[in-house]
Amino acid sequence: MNPFESAPARTMQGQFTSADTHKYSVILPTYNERKNLPVIVWLLAKTFQENGLEWEIIVVDDASPDGTLEIAKQLATVYGEDKIVLKPRAGKLGLGTAYIHGLNFVTGDFVIIMDADFSHHPKFIPQFIQLQKSHNLDIVTGTRYRLTSTPYLAEATPGGVHGWDLKRKLVSRGANFLASTVLSPGVSDLTGSFRLYRRPVLQHIISVTVSKGYVFQMEMMVRARALGYTVGEVPITFVDRIFGESKLGADEIVSYGKGVWTLFTTV
């Protein structure tokens, strides 16, 4: 079965035309994504254009050895340097700081953070925007592990994960269970990183977030809830990458455990 079938990309087409004058900025962190980048950019552009939305994509590449930056430069030529904004860094400095770096250059009212490898499919973005609008939310997050008790939940799809082996599934489930049980922020997917934020909200949360690696996403959500921001959830189908490799290693798992403990004792 094609995991993308459950929510057709064009379902929400035309939903926001004429009504939505906001600008949407996507921060795309990349490390060795030369095969994925052209297609994800094309799909993002198509999604925004079909919905009549203003957009820009900030590409934060960390000196990828596979030449991702060269591909990004070509895309900027094709789409325009106002649409594809290149903000590379000189070395691999991690996912958390890539978002912080990208945020410095954002000009939109809302910021979408997502992976560049199709784990996060652009077809869900109209659902994020619709949910944000209908409840005037501060944050909308994609969830692979939806709970019916979530206060603001889009009912579009069941969500889930495709393509991970048992070990990766257990790591992800375990990480979410640990953080939700210990920290209770009332959000079903704490480690996911497909999210839409009001720009000032993201700036505020980032200013008080201390971790830098994969644990960053979990800390951001825990801090958001502690600060009283409203969070909606859209069930998403997370599909493991086809091209390239995950950069998640054992050191990240250890730092996640430390992060949960730090938040438990400080927030």
Ligand SMILES: Nc1nc2c(ncn2[C@@H]2O[C@H](COP(=O)(O)OP(=O)(O)O[C@H]3O[C@H](CO)[C@@H](O)[C@H](O)[C@@H]3O)[C@@H](O)[C@H]2O)c(=O)[nH]1
């Ligand atoms: N600029 C930059 N980008 C990076 C770096 N490390 C990873 N990326 C980019 O960040 C995205 C996700 O990287 P992956 O390494 O493929 O992530 P993953 O293991 O599949 O983890 C995913 O699931 C986790 C939760 O289960 C998430 O926490 C994580 O953010 C991501 O969505 C991709 O676009 C990748 O190119 C880095 O050091 N620097």
